[in-house]
Amino acid sequence: MRIRRQHLTQGLGSLRAWIRGTEPGLVVLGAVVGIASGAVAASMSGIAQGLHTLLFGPEVTHGLSALRDIDPDLALLMPAAGGLLLGLINLGLARWHPRVPVDPIEANALHGGRMALQDGAVVAGQNLVSNGFGASVGLEAGYTQVAGAVASRTGILFGLRRGDLRVLVGCGAAGAIAAAFDAPLTGAFYAFELVIGTYTIASLAPVITSAVVATLVARLVHGQTYVVQPGGVASPGWDGYALALLLALMAALAAIALMRGVSLVEAVLKRVVRPSWLRPAAGGLAVGLLALLSPGVLSAGHGALHLAFNTEGTARAALLLLLLKALASAISLGAGFRGGLFFASLLLGALLGKVVAAAINLAGLGLVDPLLLAVVGMSAFGTAVIGAPLAMTFLALETTGNFQVAGAVLIAVVVTGLAVRRLFGYSFATWRFHLRGEGIRSAHDVGWLRELTVGRMMRRDLRTIAADTRISAFRRDFPLGSAERVIALDEAGRYAGIVLVAEAHAAPDETEPLATILHHREAALLPAMNAKEAMAAFDAAEAEAMAVIDGVESRRVLGLLTATFVLRRYGEELDKRRQEEVGLA
Template sequence: MRPSSTAFEIPRRLRALVRSRETSLVVLAALIGTAAGLVVVSMSVGVDFLHRTFFELSPGERLSAHRMLDPVRALAVPVAGGLAFGLAMALLARWRAGREVDPIEANALHGGRMSASGSLSVAGQTLWSSGVGASVGLEAGYTQLASGIASWVGRAFRLRRGDLRILVGCGAAGAIAGAFGAPLAGAFYAFELIIGSYSVASLAPVGLAALLGHVVASAFAPTSLGIIAASASAITGRDLAIAGVLGLLAAGFGIALMRGVALCEALFVRAKVPAMLRPALGGLAVGALALLSPQVMSSGHGALHLAGVLDRSLWAIALVFVLKTLASMISLGAGFRGGLFFASLLLGALGGQLFASGLGALWPALGLDTNTYAIIGMGALSVSVIGGPLTMTFIALETTGNFWLTTAVLVAVIIATQVTRETFGYSFATWRFHLRGETIRSAADVGWIRDLTVGRMMRSDVKTVPADMALPAFREAFPLGAATQVVAVDAEGHYAGLVLVSEAHAPEHAEAATIGEILRHGDDVLMPYMTIKEAVEMFDRTEAEALAVVSRPGERQVVGLLSEAHALRRYAEALELRRRDVLGQE
């Protein structure tokens, strides 16, 4: 895990100007949005070049749009590419130990701090994975590199934590807007998934970054998902009800897909396949599936175009749906780098067509339009896997321009979101965090909770008394009002417990010979590394007004004292600061 720092800094006067004016952040966001559009174009050109080189495609052809691939290349390229990828990852692990921080984790835990060089490495890994045919999307690479550049620029200007998080969101917004030709979707992707909240202060920079990312990417390579929308009058109340059913099914399949990726990864581990060889084996499996249907390869842009313009039989749609699902799970489980964003769009479109075709075969009188349900399924499945209900709704609106169809998509999206949250609780990104032992559920800034530790809040100037000190002597040394509680230690200087001064002076304890007889909380201690959340939970459990802080559980050397009142006050102050950041208040 490497948020990294930057040695490059902007001159102090220019930094001060940027930090003092909101307009300056908007200017930086415009630059980041432009850079994000160029990132999308560069990576798209790069993967097209690899496809033309490795698979002998003609200019403008898409790998997943082919009806038939050369069998030798379909098998050899993913295997050789996977082997090269595995070797490169083994070498990279020696040079850069640990893993890179992605935009969601950076904004949730590290205040927007990302490694620019690490982000470039992740983008390169994603480009290569997709370039050799692995069934992964480029969107993870787009957002990683664009957000990494934004973080590097923000740290060079020494932006405040809140502003840096917004700038990282600007990078992701520009990348998604450029990738899908959907600036509204890009902006809400940043709000919902990268920043974790919407505020007036973030509207202008994020919106402008998304718009410029779209404009720049479209200037070089206009983007279209290729799905044909039905006419506005075709959407009825019946379609809204059926869309709800489709949303329910999409949620179930999305959860299965995310668990399937984790299962594939676990199977590789249980089989004791060396990490270096896993991508090659994954590439072999994807290549074998591509012999049955080339639509499983790479991100699937070409396949999605085919899904929108070709009439297919029920069995043909089902075959591509099943094979693409397996290819995506195997590719990610084997260690290829990429995401499920575009795969979920393609699978959702295919699943929507499959649903409409199957229901239409059972009940011909419904007359369901398969393209309509391709759009609905696309939004429902992608929101289950990726999250961001408004993001997926706006993708549908900007793709089709059909308001009433978007209403049906919104119905499916709402149901898919709620079912996924209630029964699973994760998106694909946060599910991966969960498997690594993190507790992140969104990009909402929780890093400050980890930064606000007991070690930072405690009083370190703690006076101690021996546990065998005579009670009269203690009363003389600590009269009523002199202190609330005093820390007692044993003969070896280890923590023994707390003496409440009021109890030491109480008449009922007059017969006690030493303070050791009235000690409290001998087994209840705090550690310097505990977070404010853990400290508050300890106070609630022990019902103590203050607790001693010891260096380590075994040593029990007293290093400080923390009161519940002070901890709660610091916690309230930190919450108020976060609230003001969200509202854009000074």
């Protein structure tokens, strides 16, 4: 029995070493994560659909937002009830799980791909309550949170390096989005653009594997996953490309207004509804009032998007739903419902495209295919909000199967992305980070820079002397060659400056006391500074070395750091990150 256990341990150790040390090993983990991601997306989708049926009635077959005759009492009260439940859940979390969950983008940008399974459970629960009770939010945030957390814990279990762990978190996000839309390429490039932050040959195989496997798992569970199927879209001519450019600019402006609107609603509710746990209920009541005008504002909007693509509606109805859905989404997120704008942005873009097409046709400027502009608008609006132009292009390609349509979409998403960056500077995810005070704009790994702190780099074996010591005594205690720099302390033991040993020996004999030749009396480093901040301090003080103190008030000396060493460590870490990006680590 003991020998068998030893063989098992050795076998597991060999498997772990193979996975950590080879590219095929990472692909195998990508497949495992893909299985988990597909199961997560299918399970959460099924639970949400079950909640819709339970709360709103058995008529919810093709999506809550596709209902035409909804009970007014249910439409009005269910989102408010869900908001109240969510508020109570948040009260409990504030007491027993107070930390803010780290999503995959933030994890890869700041934490080297480390995520907690508890955060995934929290976000998934909040997301299901929000969506299940009809708030105007999608489930994609929950999908990617749980899948990313599972991927992160799997990578940590196998001891993956920082770069590989970030790729595996991307595999989780890719699998989740691919399973949600039955679109492997969309999921993969969502991961490359938003979660990993770059595309490399080394990361291609595991991410694609995860996306494909997750899609197959979701099909196996559901029979089929939700698919955006606009049907036969006409190939665009020159006029189609011109209208795609116009629609791209309109989508950019509308998306910026929507993102600003979320922040505005949040600010207004903070003033009007003081208790934070009541804000989701207040927001839910407002969404319910909008649902009385059009049930299409409820939930993510799957049914409404299906109707927009497959039925001929009036321009007035499309415009009304466009305005109400945008308002409902802003209210839901501003009130604190958990979810995202991924699917809402697709629906809003499709509606915007149909409204523009109807306006052009009514103005007598020519006949325009509403379905073409709906697909272009869907991808352009999604790019503006989500910030993943290639993912949105592949979504159009995988749902229409028309390469010429994908060409018009590609032009539109490029223009939309450029306009949003110039006029606003953020996607919705990075805008939320900005509001929280985080300075990240993508998933590019900047966490290593934050970890490269003065406290970790400084030397602690420093030598000190009292600032009132005479130079003659200093020369006796510190002969030439014994040290390069000595830290001077005042009578209270606080930092007073730096003495250069060579300068002390070169000073005239009558120069007394030591305090007359001290350098950088006021300039010092703090242990929490990162390498970039430290170099800025070196430049400002024009110093080659600086003391590290514990605080501005106490000024107790902790160590010494040189600019040369900071530059060397920064260069080493930067080289590591570059090697990881190209798969050479």
